[in-house]
Amino acid sequence: xxxxxxxxxxxxxxxxxxxxxxxxxxxxxxxxxxxxxxxxxxxxxxxxxxxxxxxxxxxxxxxxxxxxxxxxxxxxxxxxxxxxxxxxxxxxxxxxxxxxxxxxxxxxxxxxxxxxxxxxxxxxxxxxxxxxxxxxxxxxxxxxxxxxxxxxxxxxxxxxxxxxxxxxxxxxxxxxxxxxxxxxxxxxxxxxxxxxxxxxxxxxxxxxxxxxxxxxxxxxxxxxxxxxxxxxxxxxxxxxxxxxxxxxxxxxxxxxxxxxxxxxxxxxxxxxxxxxxxxxxxxxxxxxxxxxxxxxxxxxxxxxxxxxxxxxxxxxxxxxxxxxxxxxxxxxxxxx
Amino acid sequence: xxxxxxxxxxxxxxxxxxxxxxxxxxxxxxxxxxxxxxxxxxxxxxxxxxxxxxxxxxxxxxxxxxxxxxxxxxxxxxxxxxxxxxxxxxxxxxxxxxxxxxxxxxxxxxxxxxxxxxxxxxxxxxxxxxxxxxxxxxxxxxxxxxxxxxxxxxxxxxxxxxxxxxxxxxxxxxxxxxxxxxxxxxxxxxxxxxxxxxxxxxxxxxx
Numbered sequence: 001x002x003x004x005x006x007x008x009x010x011x012x013x014x015x016x017x018x019x020x021x022x023x024x025x026x027x028x029x030x031x032x033x034x035x036x037x038x039x040x041x042x043x044x045x046x047x048x049x050x051x052x053x054x055x056x057x058x059x060x061x062x063x064x065x066x067x068x069x070x071x072x073x074x075x076x077x078x079x080x081x082x083x084x085x086x087x088x089x090x091x092x093x094x095x096x097x098x099x100x101x102x103x104x105x106x107x108x109x110x111x112x113x114x115x116x117x118x119x120x121x122x123x124x125x126x127x128x129x130x131x132x133x134x135x136x137x138x139x140x141x142x143x144x145x146x147x148x149x150x151x152x153x154x155x156x157x158x159x160x161x162x163x164x165x166x167x168x169x170x171x172x173x174x175x176x177x178x179x180x181x182x183x184x185x186x187x188x189x190x191x192x193x194x195x196x197x198x199x200x201x202x203x204x205x206x207x208x209x210x211x212x213x214x215x216x217x218x219x220x221x222x223x224x225x226x227x228x229x230x231x232x233x234x235x236x237x238x239x240x241x242x243x244x245x246x247x248x249x250x251x252x253x254x255x256x257x258x259x260x261x262x263x264x265x266x267x268x269x270x271x272x273x274x275x276x277x278x279x280x281x282x283x284x285x286x287x288x289x290x291x292x293x294x295x296x297x298x299x300x301x302x303x304x305x306x307x308x309x310x311x312x313x314x315x316x317x318x319x320x321x322x323x324x325x326x327x328x329x330x331x332x333x334x335x336x
Numbered sequence: 337x338x339x340x341x342x343x344x345x346x347x348x349x350x351x352x353x354x355x356x357x358x359x360x361x362x363x364x365x366x367x368x369x370x371x372x373x374x375x376x377x378x379x380x381x382x383x384x385x386x387x388x389x390x391x392x393x394x395x396x397x398x399x400x401x402x403x404x405x406x407x408x409x410x411x412x413x414x415x416x417x418x419x420x421x422x423x424x425x426x427x428x429x430x431x432x433x434x435x436x437x438x439x440x441x442x443x444x445x446x447x448x449x450x451x452x453x454x455x456x457x458x459x460x461x462x463x464x465x466x467x468x469x470x471x472x473x474x475x476x477x478x479x480x481x482x483x484x485x486x487x488x489x490x491x492x493x494x495x496x497x498x499x500x501x502x503x504x505x506x507x508x509x510x511x512x513x514x515x516x517x518x519x520x521x522x523x524x525x526x527x528x529x530x531x532x533x534x535x536x537x538x539x540x541x542x543x
Contacts, residue, residue: 043387045394047402301383317371 009117016109017120021098029254030060036296043300070243075149078240082147087245090140090252097133098255100126101262102187102272102284119187126187127179130263131171134218134256138164140249141220141227145237156236159226159307166314167217167224173322174210177329178203178267191271199270206325208268210318212291215260217310220253222299226307261291412491413529414522417474419503420467421490422510423522429513432486435460439478439487447471448478465506469495479522488522 034049034056041048049056074080099120108115123129138160145157178200179185182193194200201208217224228236235241238249265271265287272280305313361367393399403410423432435452451464479488490509497503511519529535 039391042391042394045390045399045401047400047404050402050404297384297387301387302380317375 009115013114013116014120016114017116018099020116021120022095025095025098025255025258026251028258029251030064032254032257032292033063033250034060035292036299039293039296040300043297067244067247072243072245073240075240077149079147079149082143083240084245086140086144086147087241087248087252089143090137091248091255093133093137093140094252094255094259097130097137097259098262100129100133100187101259102191102266122186122188125185127175127185127190127263127267130259131168131175134259135164135168137252137256140252141237144241144249148237148240150239152234152239153237155233156227156239159233160237162307163217163220163224163226163310166311167214170210170214170314170318170322171218173319173326174207174214175263175267176322177207177326180326180329180333187266187271190267191273194270195273199268201268204268204325204329206321208264210322210325211264211268212294213313213318215264216295216298217314219256219260219295221257221295223302223304224310225304226310229304257292257295258288261288264291411529411531412493414527415529416491416493417476417479417489418493419469419490419495420478420509421488421492421522422465422506423486423488423519424511424513424516426516426519429516431462431510432484433462433465434484434486435462436483438481438483442477442481444475444477445471445473462506466504467509469504485522 037059038048038056049059052058052062074083100123102118119126141160141164142157145153145155145160147153178190181200181203182190184190190200216222220227226232226236228238233239238246241249262284265284269287270283272284274280275283278286361370390399394401424430425432435450437450437452440448440450447468447470449464449466449468450462452460453463455461474489476489482488487509492503495503503509
């Protein structure tokens with residue numbers, strides 16, 4: 001592999017990249033809600049939003065207006081500071097996690113000649129940082145549920161604690177085997193590892209499945225959406241939230257879905273390498289879009305599990321599998 | 337299937353099909369085997385396939401169920417009893433009502449009130465005709481009794497309006513003279529809907 005000389009990363013480039021990520025991912029997260037409603041509707045043979053704009057496309061704008069103009073209610077007995085900060089934690093950690101993830105290809109802005117890198121900060125512990133940030137995101141629902149002086153909120157935050165903490169173990173252990181094979185924590189190294197050879201999912205199918213399952217739990221998606229399952233706990237940790245504070249939880253959740261999609265694509269599905277006749281940028285977008293679609297698809301198809309089933313699945317099935325997978329990977333690497 | 341078989345209440349002699357339920361596992365190894373077999377059964381993927389297939393059906397085979405209601409309406413049975421229509425004679429365009437007063441007489445909620453007089457040709461003409469839709473129970477007796485098929489129930493089921501009077505005057509219910517060619521003939525009571533054949537299904541007992 002020949003090393004290409006990249007232009008120097010300047011502060012201006014990083015700031016532009018950060019603003020770009022924030023703007024584009026927020027927009028995609030908003031658009032994701034529209035896509036989700038449409039896909040779920042199609043799978044149930046409905047039309048979904050149709051009236052605002054052509055095929056309901058402007059529903060997003062209507063939702064935005066509604067969220068921004070809704071009254072911001074803080075309950076009387078709530079801990080006001082924590083209640084106000086908690087949604088910001090969810091949204092902020094979701095976006096901070098995206099700082100160490102390659103999102104778009106790098107480019108140079110013409111005329112002013114500023115190089116915008118593909119990763120806002122290419123730190124050498126990229127995967128650890130991203131997983132850590134996503135784990136820190138559990139403070140959002142946890143504090144929100146505990147601060148709002150609401151029974152359902154308390155139940156929601158208790159479920160946050162058990163679910164996110166348990167599945168953090170699965171995420172870490174499942175991704176440990178690919179890390180052992182690559183020998184690096186940087187996403188770029190993961191990408192380069194799969195440039196010539198097969199995709200990582202071929203070597204580590206078990207780790208891939210475990211990671212996807214844990215990803216559903218980490219992003220609070222349907223088979224494991226215990227935190228805010230409305231049939232049981234009203235809206236869980238988000239019961240007392242309204243307006244834009246609630247919207248920030250939502251944006252955080254969708255940004256996390258995209259992050260999980262990016263990690264799955266880069267670590268397991270060949271990253272942004274060219275594939276056959278398709279260029280790399282198209283491949284990574286296609287992979288992220290597919291994992292997003294897969295999350296919606298699963299939501300349409302599968303029922304969700306009880307909290308005790310969730311714990312059972314995590315500690316009695318997935319964690320032993322993950323440990324065995326790591327051990328077998330280690331043995332094979334030692335012998336080969 | 338003949339009627340005798342349905343009348344047979346003797347449980348022991350009937351051909352019941354037992355569900356193929358396994359016993360729940362007792363030992364640890366049996367539980368483990370059950371977990372493994374359930375894990376590798378493709379049932380989860382069957383669920384995924386079903387939703388994807390339905391999405392394909394909805395998008396590409398025209399099996400979308402949604403009716404965009406204010407813009408589209410489902411066809412309505414001819415037996416449906418909504419706001420009344422007053423029909424006209426097709427040849428002359430004159431209203432069919434002969435002022436006999438039977439509908440007023442039979443109305444069990446006393447909501448029809450009419451007044452008639454003799455015109456210059458000594459024919460009855462309707463000088464006043466109103467239906468109080470605050471009282472009407474849409475029983476259909478007026479339409480059933482009408483000897484001229486003049487008052488019938490129409491398909492207008494959207495009865496929200498600013499004033500009840502918007503429906504209740506004779507002129508409002510009368511077919512507009514310029515839409516006479518669009519006037520639907522009333523099939524009468526007991527009429528089956530035009531798509532009745534498509535709606536015929538086996539009764540559940542026959543399955």
